[in-house]
Amino acid sequence: MPVEAKLTEQQIYERIWKSIAERRLPPGTRLKEERLCEIFGASRPRIRRALDQLAHDGLVCHIPNRGAFVSTPSVDEARDVFxxxxxxxxxxxxxxxxxVDSKTLAALNTHIEQERQALRDGDTSQTIRLSGAFHMLLAELAASPLLADILRDLVSKSTLVTAVFQPKCDxxxxxxxxxxxxxxxxRGDFDAAKSAMNTHLLEAERTLHLETSGDGQPFQTDVLGAALTEET
Incomplete structure (x- = not known):
């Protein structure tokens, strides 16, 4: 049964993105167009547009004559991303x-409180989303569209890297x-802010298990159906 009728490609993109971020669609999973059409009740062109968007973000790769797959970053790629x-x-x-002004700081502090609430609620999906969104918010507040575009791509790739190399409990x-x-x-101490950011990202990389290639969880018979038809 389809999850929901008449989903847009953006909504389909979000459902697949969420399943990848929550480790419910493991790297290497084949994203069969026919099965996705059944799950989402959507046409092939709509599914393809969603997959193309995911491919643009580096979360999906298209292999000629085989189809679309959840990307599997290598150890070198993981290190390069960070x-x-x-x-x-x-x-x-x-x-x-x-x-940086009072409005900028208020927006950032409000976002951090949302992160804390997601942690208190045990909401893994929201925690992952808000974590990446904090970095995107900084770029948006910097009023640099080019930096924001570059960072959006990097944050998406970081999500995939952590899905492969980070234990679920971290x-x-x-x-x-x-x-x-x-x-x-x-405080207006931008050198300290840069240092804190650098330390923060180094620590995020340190938590990755780069000597492994994932958590070793077995694939389910119908991983797409199991992952994408869960309640969200």
Whole structure:
């Protein structure tokens, strides 16, 4: 049975993204168009547009004559993602120099409180989303569309990397670390903010089990159906 009738490609994208982020669609899973059409009650063109968007974000790869699969980053790719994030996000802090004011700080602190609430609620999906969204919010507040576009791609890839290399019990980013970055910004100490960001991303990378290739969970017979038809 389809999850819901007349979903847009953006809604389909979000459902698949969420299942990847929550480790319910393991890397290497084949995303069969026919099965996705059944699950979502959507046409092939709509499914393909959603898959193309996921491929653009690096979460899905298209293999000629085989179809679409959830991407599986290598150890080198995982390290490269976090190295690049450290470079880019220091640039985001630099770009924020002209844009930090009471409204900016209020928006960041409100977001951090939402992160804390998601942790208290034990809402894994919301915690993952808000963790990445904090970094995107910094880029948006820096008023640099190019940096925001670059970071969006990197945050998406980080989500996939953690799905492969991070134990389910670990948290990729913590609100306390985000709060230390905002505290430095509130003091106007941008060097300290850059240092806090660098330390934060190094710690996130440190929690990855880069000597492994995943958590070893067995594939289910119908992993798409099991992952995408769960209540959200």
């Amino acid at each position: 190295f690049t994030r450290r470079v880019v996000e220091r640039g985001v802090i630099e770009a924020l120099k002209e844009n 948290t990729q980013c913590g609100p306390d670390e985000h709060a230390s970055i905002v505290a430095a910004l509130s």
